[in-house]
Amino acid sequence: MDPLVDKIMVAAAFISLVPLKAVPAWAATAVVARDFLITGLRLMASAKGRILPSESLGKQKTSWQIVTIIFFLALLSIAELRHANETSTWWLRAWTEAGPILVWITVALTIYSGFLYAWRHRELISPDQ
Numbered sequence: 001m002d003p004l005v006d007k008i009m010v011a012a013a014f015i016s017l018v019p020l021k022a023v024p025a026w027a028a029t030a031v032v033a034r035d036f037l038i039t040g041l042r043l044m045a046s047a048k049g050r051i052l053p054s055e056s057l058g059k060q061k062t063s064w065q066i067v068t069i070i071f072f073l074a075l076l077s078i079a080e081l082r083h084a085n086e087t088s089t090w091w092l093r094a095w096t097e098a099g100p101i102l103v104w105i106t107v108a109l110t111i112y113s114g115f116l117y118a119w120r121h122r123e124l125i126s127p128d129q
Contacts, residue, residue: 057109
């Protein structure tokens with residue numbers, strides 16, 4: 001899939017999960033901000049004739065983001081199909097306990113991979129360049 005489309009879809013999904021109280025606004029902001037940072041860094045590199053390849057950690061970050069999105073969409077679908085609801089013990093535990101753990105893992109990996117990528121390519125954003 002096109003990396004830009006991938007970023008747009010992930011950002012849209014995280015933003016859409018905020019009003020449903022699945023993902024906190026700060027977490028969605030972190031995901032979107034990291035993607036803007038890396039896209040901007042790649043654009044700066046491109047302007048200097050360089051191509052910044054994606055890294056393994058970035059691919060893992062994307063995988064965790066997609067797993068988190070699918071987890072919440074599956075729970076919402078199960079509730080929509082009336083196979084469970086907010087009063088079902090397992091559904092409530094999944095939403096309130098497993099969901100936040102997935103969000104924390106995803107956001108931690110997102111922030112870590114973003115800082116690591118920016119650090120590795122810091123010469124692109126140094127003022128003397």
